[in-house]
Amino acid sequence: MGQASVQVTHTGTSRWRRRTGEYGSLAAALEAAADGDVLTVAPGTYRENLVLDRAVTLRGPERAGGGSVRIAPPDGVALTVRSSATVRDLQIEGQDASAPALLVEDCAPELSGIRIMTRSAAGLEVRGGARPTVRRCTVDNPAGLGVSVSGGAGGVYEECEVVAAGQAGVSVGDGAHPRLERCRIHHASGAGLSLHGDGSAAEAVGCEVYEIKGAGVQVTARATAHLTDCRVHRTTADGVTLDTDAVLTLADCEIHDIPENAVDLRSRSVLTLTRSKIRRFGRNGLSVWDPGTRADANGCEIHDSTGDYPAVWVSDGASAVLDSCRVHGVPDALFVLDRGSQVDVLDCDLTQVRGTAVSVSDGATVRLDDCRVREAATGAWFRDHGSGGTLANCTIDATATGMIVTKGADPVVERCTVTSPEEAGVYVSAEGRGTFHGCRVTGSRGYGFHVIDGCRSTLRRCRTERCARGGYEFAEEGAVVEDCSSDESAAPAAVPTAAAAPPATTASAPPVTAGLLTATEAVPPPRGGGAKATGAAASAPEAPAAEAARPAAEVLGELDGLVGLDSVKREVRTLTSMIEVGRRREQAGLKAASARRHLVFTGSPGTGKTTVARLYGEILHALGVLERGHLVEVSRVDLVGEHIGSTAIRTQEAFDRARGGVLFIDEAYALSPEDSGRDFGREAIDTLVKLMEDHRDEVVVIAAGYTTEMERFLAVNPGVGSRFSRTITFGDYAPEELLHIVEQQAAEHEYHLAKGTGDALLDHFAALPKGPSFGNGRTARQTFEAMVERHAGRVAQLDEPDTDDLTLLYPEDLPGASAS
Numbered sequence: 001m002g003q004a005s006v007q008v009t010h011t012g013t014s015r016w017r018r019r020t021g022e023y024g025s026l027a028a029a030l031e032a033a034a035d036g037d038v039l040t041v042a043p044g045t046y047r048e049n050l051v052l053d054r055a056v057t058l059r060g061p062e063r064a065g066g067g068s069v070r071i072a073p074p075d076g077v078a079l080t081v082r083s084s085a086t087v088r089d090l091q092i093e094g095q096d097a098s099a100p101a102l103l104v105e106d107c108a109p110e111l112s113g114i115r116i117m118t119r120s121a122a123g124l125e126v127r128g129g130a131r132p133t134v135r136r137c138t139v140d141n142p143a144g145l146g147v148s149v150s151g152g153a154g155g156v157y158e159e160c161e162v163v164a165a166g167q168a169g170v171s172v173g174d175g176a177h178p179r180l181e182r183c184r185i186h187h188a189s190g191a192g193l194s195l196h197g198d199g200s201a202a203e204a205v206g207c208e209v210y211e212i213k214g215a216g217v218q219v220t221a222r223a224t225a226h227l228t229d230c231r232v233h234r235t236t237a238d239g240v241t242l243d244t245d246a247v248l249t250l251a252d253c254e255i256h257d258i259p260e261n262a263v264d265l266r267s268r269s270v271l272t273l274t275r276s277k278i279r280r281f282g283r284n285g286l287s288v289w290d291p292g293t294r295a296d297a298n299g300c301e302i303h304d305s306t307g308d309y310p311a312v313w314v315s316d317g318a319s320a321v322l323d324s325c326r327v328h329g330v331p332d333a334l335f336v337l338d339r340g341s342q343v344d345v346l347d348c349d350l351t352q353v354r355g356t357a358v359s360v361s362d363g364a365t366v367r368l369d370d371c372r373v374r375e376a377a378t379g380a381w382f383r384d385h386g387s388g389g390t391l392a393n394c395t396i397d398a399t400a401t402g403m404i405v406t407k408g409a410d411p412v413v414e415r416c417t418v419t420s421p422e423e424a425g426v427y428v429s430a431e432g433r434g435t436f437h438g439c440r441v442t443g444s445r446g447y448g449f450h451v452i453d454g455c456r457s458t459l460r461r462c463r464t465e466r467c468a469r470g471g472y473e474f475a476e477e478g479a480v481v482e483d484c485s486s487d488e489s490a491a492p493a494a495v496p497t498a499a500a501a502p503p504a505t506t507a508s509a510p511p512v513t514a515g516l517l518t519a520t521e522a523v524p525p526p527r528g529g530g531a532k533a534t535g536a537a538a539s540a541p542e543a544p545a546a547e548a549a550r551p552a553a554e555v556l557g558e559l560d561g562l563v564g565l566d567s568v569k570r571e572v573r574t575l576t577s578m579i580e581v582g583r584r585r586e587q588a589g590l591k592a593a594s595a596r597r598h599l600v601f602t603g604s605p606g607t608g609k610t611t612v613a614r615l616y617g618e619i620l621h622a623l624g625v626l627e628r629g630h631l632v633e634v635s636r637v638d639l640v641g642e643h644i645g646s647t648a649i650r651t652q653e654a655f656d657r658a659r660g661g662v663l664f665i666d667e668a669y670a671l672s673p674e675d676s677g678r679d680f681g682r683e684a685i686d687t688l689v690k691l692m693e694d695h696r697d698e699v700v701v702i703a704a705g706y707t708t709e710m711e712r713f714l715a716v717n718p719g720v721g722s723r724f725s726r727t728i729t730f731g732d733y734a735p736e737e738l739l740h741i742v743e744q745q746a747a748e749h750e751y752h753l754a755k756g757t758g759d760a761l762l763d764h765f766a767a768l769p770k771g772p773s774f775g776n777g778r779t780a781r782q783t784f785e786a787m788v789e790r791h792a793g794r795v796a797q798l799d800e801p802d803t804d805d806l807t808l809l810y811p812e813d814l815p816g817a818s819a820s
Contacts, residue, residue, distance in 0.1 A: 009038040026050055026071075041090070043067030049076045052085045052109070060089030060113075068115075077103045078118075081132075086110045094118040097143060100125035104132050105153075112136055119143035123165070126178070127151035134160055142166045146188060149202075150174040157183055168194040169209070172223070175199035182206040191218035192232070195246075198222040210234045216255070219246040219269070226251075233257045236793060239281070242269035249274075256280045259793045261287040262302075265318070268292035275299045282307040283789065285330070291317035291340060298323045303330065310335035310359070314343050321346070328352045332359060333376070339363030339386060345371055356381050357399075360409070365389035374398055379418065382409035382434070385637045391416050401425075402441065405432035405457070408638050412437075419443050424450040425464070428457045428479075431638065436462055447473045448486070454478035454653075463487075552576065552622035559615045562608060563744070564737040571728045572612065575599075576619055583623060597625070598692060598723050600714065601704040603730030606778040609704045610664060612730075617662035620700060627660030627698075634663065636670040639684040647683040655691045655699060662700045669709035685713075685720060692723045733780070735765035741780035742787075751788065752807050760811035787813040 006029035009020050023029040026048050029039050035055040043061055050071060052058060060069040071078050072093035079092055080103045092114060094101030101118035104111075105128040112135040116123040123139035125148045126132060132155040139146045139162045146162035146169040149155070154177045161184045162169040169188035172178060172195045180202065185192045192209035193216070195202055200223040207230045209216045216232035219225050222245040229252045232239045239258040242248055246269040253276040255262045262281040265271050266289045273295065278285045285302040288295045295318075302311045302325070310332035314320045317340030325348045327333045332355040336343045341364040348368075350357040353376035360366050363386035371394045373379045379396035382388060385408035394416045396402045402418030402425040405411060410433040418425035418441045425441030428434055428451040435458045441448035448464030448471040451457050458480040464471030464487065471486030556576065559569055575597070597620065601609040614631045621629025634654045641647040655663060665671075665688075671681035692701055703713065707729065714720050733741070739761045746753060753761075761783070768779065790813040795801050 005042050007040045007042070008033050009040070010034065011036045011038070030054070030056070041069045043069055045070040045072055047073050049073045049078065049080075051080045051082065052087070053082045055084045057086040057088075058090070059087070075099075077101070079103070080105070081107060081109045081111075083107050084109055086112075087114060088112040090114050092116045092118065094120040096120055100148070101141070103127075104130045104155075105151075106130055108132060108155075110135075114138075116140065121145065122148040122171075123162070124148070125150075126153045126155055126176075127174075129153055131155050134158070136160065138163055140164050142189075145169075145171050145190075146185065147171070148173075149176040149178045152176060154178050156181065159183065161185075163187060165189065168192070168218075169212070170194070170202075171196075172202045173197045173200050177201040178203075180204040180207050183208075185209045186211040189213045191215045191241075192235070193225075194218045195223035195225050196220045201225065204228070204230050206230065208232075212236065215239070215241045216258075217241070217248075218243075219248050220244050222246065225249070227253055229253065231255075235259070236797065238262070238264045239278075240264070242271060243267050245269060248272070250276050252276060254279075258282065259796060260789070261285075263287065263295075264289075265293050265295055266290050269294075271295040273297040273300050276301075278302045279304045280306055282793070283309045284313040285311040285327075286313070286320070288312075288314045288318040288320050289316045293318040295320040296323075297321065297325050299325065301326045301328075303328045305330040307331070312343075314341050314364070317341055319343065322348050324348065326351075331355050333357045334366070335359045335361075336364040336366050337362045342366070342389075345369070347371065349374070351375050353377070357396075359383065360387045360389060360411075363387055366391075368392070368394050370394065372397070377401070379403055380411075381406075382411045382432070383407060384409055385635050388412070390414065395419070396421075401427050403427070404429075405434040405455075406430040407432060408635075410434060410637075413439055415439065417442070421446065424448070425467070426450065428455045429453050431455060433457055436460070438462065440465070441471075442466055444468060447471070449473070451475065451479045456480070458482075459484050550618060550622060552580075552619050555615055555618045555622060559612065559619075562611065563740045564608075564731075564733050568608070568612060568728055568730055571726070572616060572619070575616075575726075576623070579620070579623055579625055583625075598696075598701045599703075600710055600724050600727040601702055601730060602707040602710045602727060604706070604732055607730035607732065609730055610666070613662055613664045613702045613704070616702070617700065621661075626662075626700065630658075630661035632658040632661060632663050633666060635666045636681065636684075639665075639671065639688075640680045647680040648687045651684045651687040652691070655688070655695070658699050658701075659695070660698060662702060665701065665703045667705050668703035669705045669713040672713050689720060689723060735762045738765045738780040738783075742784045745781060745784040746809065749788070750807060751791075751809055754808040754810045757809055757811050757813075760814055764814050764816075783815060786815040790815075 006023045006026055007020055008023060008029050021032065023032060026046050033039060033054060033056050038057040041060055068091045070091045070093055075096045077099045078094045078101050082105060084107055087109060092102050098121055100122040101116050101120040102124045104126045108131040110133045114137040116139045118141050120141060122145040123141035127150045130153045134155060134157045137160045142164045143166045145167045146165035148171045150173045152175045156179045158181045165188040168190035169185035169192045174197050191214050192212040203226045205228045209232045212235040215237045216235045217240045220243045224247040226249045231254045233256045235258055238260045239255040239262045242265045244267040249272045251274045256279045259282040261284045262278045264287040286295060305311055308331050311327050311330040312334045314336045315338045317338060319342045321344045323346045328351040330353055333350040333353045339362065343366045345368045347370045349372045351374045356378040357373045357376040358366060358380040361383035366389040368391045373396040375398050377400045379399045379402045380391060381404040383406055387409040388411040391413045392415060396418045398420050400422045402421045405428045408431045413436045415438045420443040423446040425444045426449045430453060432455050437460045439462045442465040444467040447469050448467040449459060450473045452475050454475045455478050460482045462484045559572060603609060617626060617629040617631050620626040638654055639651045641650050671684050739758055742761055787809050791809055795805050798805055
């Protein structure tokens with residue numbers, strides 16, 4: 001300790017009774033002190049483990065410039081506070097990796113001006129119900145936690161700073177609930193602010209979290225946080241992440257310069273975002289996953305993405321509300337996908353979008369009210385079966401294509417206006433549907449409404465104005481048009497004459513109005529919007545034409561190249577051999593055995609059923625059994641109508657599209673639900689049974705779905721089971737096969753797996769739950785994509801990466817792996 005000394009002022013009960021004494025050690029001074037006494041410590045180094053269990057004041061020298069007071073024992077806790085003491089102007093140092101440098105427990109002290117420079121388990125640990133007031137303190141602990149608050153503790157932390165932490169900057173757990181005011185947390189190697197555990201909560205006001213090797217703010221396992229007027233920026237992982245029933249409120253906050261997701265929610269977490277700004281993010285600005293997860297954003301701004309991902313991503317059954325928000329300067333604005341996912345967008349502006357402003361797919365729904373979309377490749381794209389929702393009172397301006405509806409999607413669009421699109425105002429193709437009521441398209445350089453492929457869209461009281469190619473373009477059958485009009489701005493040659501005009505008496509034929517173009521005029525597909533974030537061109541699929549067949553051996557070779565599926569490959573080869581031999585027997589004048597070609601595919605999603613069905617059709621085409629061999633994929637929504645009689649029509653139409661090829665019915669068991677009642681699915685099955693018999697040489701039908709559910713489907717109608725020749729079961733991929741898929745993906749994209757990464761992937765796939773939603777092949781592809789994204793975040797920190805840095809994927813790049 002040197003020549004340092006400690007002066008104790010004994011206050012007594014009256015001013016005139018005060019006295020002072022000097023002691024050679026802190027321990028001696030504390031032994032002599034009583035509640036209310038003041039201990040003034042001379043500059044120097046004190047190698048003592050102090051315990052404050054009395055309500056004294058412990059402080060450094062009153063005059064600045066005389067040197068610092070260092071409490072630096074060789075091991076253990078440097079300073080333990082267990083009383084309502086006041087401690088200020090000290091430097092605390094510790095070297096024990098199993099203990100904190102400063103410990104506060106079961107008391108309410110005041111700590112100010114303390115500098116903690118240590119390599120301990122924690123710089124400052126507060127526990128056991130303690131309620132300290134901590135002001136202007138700093139923590140520098142590159143070996144462990146910065147500040148740890150646990151065990152029901154709380155307290156107020158004002159103008160404090162964590163300048164370095166080897167783990168989380170501030171960790172809150174075990175029911176703790178601190179309040180942070182105007183604090184700064186930076187250069188941590190874990191999360192900047194981490195909350196975890198039931199009952200744990202924190203409130204932060206005017207705080208800043210930055211330069212974090214990990215997530216800026218992490219809230220997990222039913223913890224709760226409220227952040228007001230805070231900034232989170234310059235992290236290596238997500239800016240803010242919520243998981244497992246976490247609850248977070250962000251008000252007047254800024255999240256920016258994030259290489260990953262600015263905000264990511266999963267597993268039933270709830271986020272409320274108010275008057276906050278999210279900018280310069282590398283992946284999603286707001287990413288919401290899983291059933292029960294919800295994000296509510298009000299008066300927020302999301303802009304200036306630095307990556308190629310949608311600004312807002314909602315999937316896997318999650319939901320979100322965007323109210324009075326602005327999204328701009330992004331590749332895509334809003335992507336909603338997966339059945340059960342839903343987003344409400346109210347009074348929002350989506351502008352300067354390089355790709356698609358609103359994309360809805362895989363059965364998701366959206367509701368847009370009073371929104372404005374401007375300067376996007378595609379205003380709204382409803383992509384596939386079951387996808388839909390409503391758009392009401394919205395304007396879409398200066399896009400390549402205003403709205404696209406494809407592959408059975410069925411939105412309701414009311415009182416919306418599309419102005420100045422480069423191509424069509426509304427484009428419907430590939431079995432898309434949609435109801436458009438009171439909508440208007442003006443100033444289109446293409447058509448106003450362009451509905452092809454016989455799509456059964458419904459237009460009521462719609463109007464087009466100044467559309468260069470014409471107001472409306474329809475296939476000969478399909479669209480239902482009622483009380484629609486145009487402003488006669490189409491080219492004169494395109495306007496039907498009275499003599500040539502079709503009668504306007506049937507519901508499916510549009511009434512002839514000025515500006516309505518004939519359905520026979522050749523029209524190129526729109527260029528607006530894209531399936532990728534870059535806004536790639538969306539070409540509408542026309543009816544496939546017959547083309548030269550690939551040799552059967554080549555297609556079988558492609559089948560053999562698929563990962564796994566050994567039993568499936570054997571089954572397909574057996575069928576192929578039977579068909580080929582039968583064909584040769586007929587050529588030789590012999591009687592050929594009747595080979596039923598209709599099949600049932602059973603198994604989990606992502607096991608390759610659709611891919612094998614496509615190849616099966618190609619093989620039959622190569623053998624001359626099918627005229628074209630194309631694949632038409634349908635599900636319940638394509639076959640079952642809303643009223644009596646409509647189901648048979650839909651089913652017939654789907655069957656007709658598949659003539660000469662394969663009709664693939666995904667989730668076929670949905671046609672016979674267990675609680676069917678008056679469900680029209682039975683009508684679809686009955687119609688299919690008859691068509692399969694009447695046209696058995698023209699169409700091959702493959703019904704696919706889960707194994708147990710498909711057994712019920714086959715039993716629902718006596719004729720169903722007899723129409724299918726055999727059932728082929730697609731087993732789940734083994735971890736080794738999923739690894740092989742990742743290896744194929746890596747090779748295709750010029751990546752390599754580093755030593756140990758293959759084993760880590762096997763462990764990862766083995767640990768994944770194999771429930772009904774497990775994606776199999778899709779899971780492998782998503783895992784590879786996630787690894788590439790984490791690899792990018794890691795390599796971006798290197799100044800001059802070499803070829804190995806740019807191509808090698810390590811175990812730490814796996815989803816869920818801790819960053820090195």
